[in-house]
Amino acid sequence: xxxxxxxxxxxxxxxxxxxxxxxxxxxxxxxxxxxxxxxxxxxxxxxxxxxxxxxxxxxxxxxxxxxxxxxxxxxxxxxxxxxxxxxxxxxxxxxxxxxxxxxxxxxxxxxxxxxxxxxxxxxxxxxxxxxxxx
Amino acid sequence: xxxxxxxxxxxxxxxxxxxxxxxxxxxxxxxxxxxxxxxxxxxxxxxxxxxxxxxxxxxxxxxxxxxxxxxxxxxxxxxxxxxxxxxxxxxxxxxxxxxxxxxxxxxxxxxxxxxxxxxxxxxxxxxxxxxxxxxxxxxxxxxxxxxxxxxxxxxxxxxxxxxxxxxxxxxxxxxxxxxxxxxxxxxxxxxxxxxxxxxxxxxxxxxxxxxxxxxxxxxxxxxxxxxxxxxxxxxxxxxxxxxxxxxxxxxxxxxxxxxxxxxxxxxxxxxxxxxxxxxxxxxxxxxxxxxxxxxxxxxxxxxxxxxxxxxxxxxxxxxxxxxxxxxxxxxxxxxxxxxxxxxxxxxxxxxxxxxxxxxxxxxxxxxxxxxxxxxxxxxxxxxxxxxxxxxxxxxxxxxxxxxxxxxxxxxxxxxxxxxxxxxxxxxxxxxxxxxxxxxxxxxxxxxxxxxxxxxxxxxxxxxxxxxxxxxxxxxxxxxxxxxxxxxxxxxxxxxxxxxxxxxxxxxxxxxxxxxxxxxxxxxxxxxxxxxxxxxxxxxxxxxxxxxxxxxxxxxxxxxxxx
Numbered sequence: 001x002x003x004x005x006x007x008x009x010x011x012x013x014x015x016x017x018x019x020x021x022x023x024x025x026x027x028x029x030x031x032x033x034x035x036x037x038x039x040x041x042x043x044x045x046x047x048x049x050x051x052x053x054x055x056x057x058x059x060x061x062x063x064x065x066x067x068x069x070x071x072x073x074x075x076x077x078x079x080x081x082x083x084x085x086x087x088x089x090x091x092x093x094x095x096x097x098x099x100x101x102x103x104x105x106x107x108x109x110x111x112x113x114x115x116x117x118x119x120x121x122x123x124x125x126x127x128x129x130x131x132x133x134x
Numbered sequence: 135x136x137x138x139x140x141x142x143x144x145x146x147x148x149x150x151x152x153x154x155x156x157x158x159x160x161x162x163x164x165x166x167x168x169x170x171x172x173x174x175x176x177x178x179x180x181x182x183x184x185x186x187x188x189x190x191x192x193x194x195x196x197x198x199x200x201x202x203x204x205x206x207x208x209x210x211x212x213x214x215x216x217x218x219x220x221x222x223x224x225x226x227x228x229x230x231x232x233x234x235x236x237x238x239x240x241x242x243x244x245x246x247x248x249x250x251x252x253x254x255x256x257x258x259x260x261x262x263x264x265x266x267x268x269x270x271x272x273x274x275x276x277x278x279x280x281x282x283x284x285x286x287x288x289x290x291x292x293x294x295x296x297x298x299x300x301x302x303x304x305x306x307x308x309x310x311x312x313x314x315x316x317x318x319x320x321x322x323x324x325x326x327x328x329x330x331x332x333x334x335x336x337x338x339x340x341x342x343x344x345x346x347x348x349x350x351x352x353x354x355x356x357x358x359x360x361x362x363x364x365x366x367x368x369x370x371x372x373x374x375x376x377x378x379x380x381x382x383x384x385x386x387x388x389x390x391x392x393x394x395x396x397x398x399x400x401x402x403x404x405x406x407x408x409x410x411x412x413x414x415x416x417x418x419x420x421x422x423x424x425x426x427x428x429x430x431x432x433x434x435x436x437x438x439x440x441x442x443x444x445x446x447x448x449x450x451x452x453x454x455x456x457x458x459x460x461x462x463x464x465x466x467x468x469x470x471x472x473x474x475x476x477x478x479x480x481x482x483x484x485x486x487x488x489x490x491x492x493x494x495x496x497x498x499x500x501x502x503x504x505x506x507x508x509x510x511x512x513x514x515x516x517x518x519x520x521x522x523x524x525x526x527x528x529x530x531x532x533x534x535x536x537x538x539x540x541x542x543x544x545x546x547x548x549x550x551x552x553x554x555x556x557x558x559x560x561x562x563x564x565x566x567x568x569x570x571x572x573x574x575x576x577x578x579x580x581x582x583x584x585x586x587x588x589x590x591x592x593x594x595x596x597x598x599x600x601x602x603x604x605x606x607x608x609x610x611x612x613x614x615x616x617x618x619x620x621x622x623x624x625x626x627x628x629x630x631x632x633x634x635x636x637x638x639x640x641x642x643x644x645x646x647x648x649x650x651x652x653x654x655x656x657x658x659x660x661x662x663x664x665x666x667x668x669x670x671x672x673x674x675x676x677x678x679x680x681x682x683x684x685x686x687x688x689x690x691x692x693x694x695x696x
Contacts (some may be wrong), residue, residue, distance in 0.1 A: 011696075016255035016271055018344030021384050021471070024584050024696035025591050041694025042344050043259075045267060067255050068510070068621070072270025096475075098509060098618050116475045116508065117604040119595040 005133050010038045010058040012049045014077065017067035018042055022095060026062060029120040035127070046076040053081070053089055060090040060131045070097050071104065078109040090131045094118070138194045139186050151185055158182065175429040175599070176387035177589065178552075188548035197442070198547070201496075201537045204449070206441040207550065208538035209496040210461045215534040219247075221499035222524045223300060223465065227252030227276035228511050229621050230629060231287035234277040237514065238292060244518055245525060248499060249292065249330075250300040252276035252511070253310070258345045260306040260680030263629040272626040275511060280633040281673045285313040286320070295323045299330035300375070300465070300499075305347035307334035308360050309679045312666035315368065320671070329370035331421055331465070334360055335377045337398040337570055341579045343380035344692065347680060350571055352687035356662065358405045363663035365416045372421040374402055375465065381579075382425035383471045385587020388436045389553055391425060393560035394570075394579050396443055400561070401570040403452055413452050417459035426488040426495075427469040433488070434540055435549035437495025440464070443554055465499040466492035473508040477603035478616050481505040486523050493527055494540055500524055510618045577695055584696060633675065640673040648672050649682060656686040 011027040013020055020042055027039045038056045040049060053061050061081075063074055074093050081087045093105065094114035102113045111130065114123055173179045192198070199205060202212030211217060224246050226237045238249055253276040256268035262280045263272045272278050279285060289299070295318075303310045311332045318328050336353040339346045346353070357374060364373035378395035386394065399420065406416050424440065426433050444462035448454040468488035473481045482505050489502050502520040504512030512520070528534055540546045567573045574580070593599040600606045648669035655662045669679060 016259045016261070016267065016345075017275075018339075020344055020692075021587050025385075025588050027696040028584075028588050037696075039694050039696050041692035043267075043692060067271070068274030069255065069270040096509065099614065117601075119605075120591060121595060 184544035223248035316670035348687035393557035422464035
């Protein structure tokens with residue numbers, strides 16, 4: 001059996017929010033877990049994220065938002081992936097996301113939302129359990 | 135002045151300390167110390183006890199002295215809080231200008247003594263509410279300002295000739311400041327009368343807060359324009375608030391916060407000198423902004439070290455003669471990143487301790503975070519508790535009775551000196567790289583901060599550092615017990631419509647001519663500020679003016695390093 005390739009994960013910062021401490025820590029944790037990491041850098045539009053995810057052939061997009069625009073931004077990324085026939089890319093998110101919004105985002109197709117206090121280990125374990133190379 | 139301690143005393147102290155250490159080891163041989171290593175939140179190691187030996191070379195006059203006198207270790211004013219309390223300045227901004235105006239009035243009525251404005255992300259990044267990039271962001275993490283009309287609504291009924299206003303704004307700082315000046319002048323208040331602060335610290339944006347628009351060099355050119363303009367035209371305004379707060383929030387250690395902030399201050403000073411300004415004309419209007427984090431004594435030592443370092447930098451490096459140039463006056467905000475979503479009422483206690491450290495460290499102005507700020511922008515009730523925290527410290531706790539109450543503590547003095555030495559070593563490294571602008575180009579401070587942030591996160595994950603309610607004393611199936619402030623979904627539409635109407639009613643020919651004039655100033659050497667003020671008075675929008683910057687200077691893209 002051919003050996004499975006490494007997971008390719010994208011860490012993305014949608015919108016105008018500049019809080020990148022969490023995103024960059026997560027990117028390092030993914031790297032240390034042996035994943036191939038694509039970090040978009042800040043201030044990405046949903047279009048740019050989806051385009052880059054398809055170009056880079058990633059298995060997962062993890063988005064971080066701490067300035068309150070997650071509802072529009074996360075949902076739009078999920079919708080655009082569907083339009084592009086790329087909704088087998090797993091989408092998860094994290095940051096400052098109120099509980100009610102988590103429910104809404106999961107219904108919209110975001111697979112998991114990680115809230116403050118989640119350990120890096122737990123996030124890496126979740127990725128390993130829920131994301132497989134496409 | 136002499137050394138604080140007569141050198142003759144140390145033989146006896148050394149002997150006694152050695153004897154005591156023996157006793158201590160006996161205790162620990164039966165039962166070891168509670169932790170393998172005792173260290174601060176920045177992972178700086180702390181000894182079991184400090185004695186005069188730790189400050190044996192201290193010279194009272196040279197190193198400590200009296201408040202209001204160089205090197206200002208004990209405070210910038212001679213009277214400190216016995217004369218006047220710090221300014222209680224709550225950072226506020228939510229939804230529309232009218233929503234925020236209501237919050238301002240509430241806070242003033244509740245006893246706050248200064249105004250502080252939080253803008254939403256589009257405003258912070260120089261976009262109007264109708265920009266495609268602004269979708270979903272209008273009024274979410276601060277107030278939406280598109281034109282002078284919003285600025286007028288924001289300060290409606292507030293006595294801006296008596297109360298000072300701080301605006302946390304960076305790439306478009308010159309534009310928002312122009313709107314504020316325009317608003318004041320339209321009310322008949324002279325620009326020489328108004329007082330306040332624009333954050334306007336672009337260097338720390340590239341390092342930490344990451345709201346940037348144009349590349350570093352032109353960004354600093356605009357900052358220098360504001361410094362020059364303020365020096366001549368708006369003498370009561372602090373033109374830069376040189377900020378360590380965001381550096382710390384991004385995950386730096388306390389020493390890194392100190393070093394990078396002062397290195398930014400050095401860079402701005404050098405740029406203003408290159409412009410031909412005299413150091414004593416502009417340096418007194420520089421102010422600073424620090425974080426007050428969890429580790430009580432580390433923060434107090436940091437504030438004291440910062441003052442002493444800046445006095446030395448100004449006197450020795452820049453040869454400033456006016457004692458007001460030597461002053462490091464600072465605003466403090468308690469550490470947002472230290473708050474927990476879990477058991478959020480505990481945040482009131484964290485904030486109280488951090489505010490206490492800021493006061494013991496001699497802050498000039500203070501924002502205390504609300505218990506719910508980890509979940510959303512604060513509700514009125516939560517913001518009021520945060521303000522009351524300051525009032526309790528000021529008027530009930532008694533810590534304001536004497537100046538620099540921890541001065542002379544062996545530990546605090548030794549720690550102050552150690553932080554100063556460590557921070558100066560980092561500044562030396564930055565000087566060797568050719569200054570802060572080239573250090574930023576090399577991603578040096580960015581990566582140092584990322585390393586420290588990752589290290590701390592791992593310490594939390596492996597429980598080397600405790601976060602109550604998160605990795606210890608955790609509640610099973612915890613429900614968040616507090617109300618979360620919601621921003622009206624309709625706001626975006628309403629704001630876009632408001633700006634559309636303003637645009638319809640203004641004189642578009644005049645606006646075009648104003649924008650042309652700002653473009654010429656940017657492309658040449660003329661100071662941009664007068665042109666911006668005229669444009670603001672004609673209701674040019676934030677984005678129209680920032681688009682001029684983007685067009686002339688280009689846009690900066692995040693290098694995306696981690």
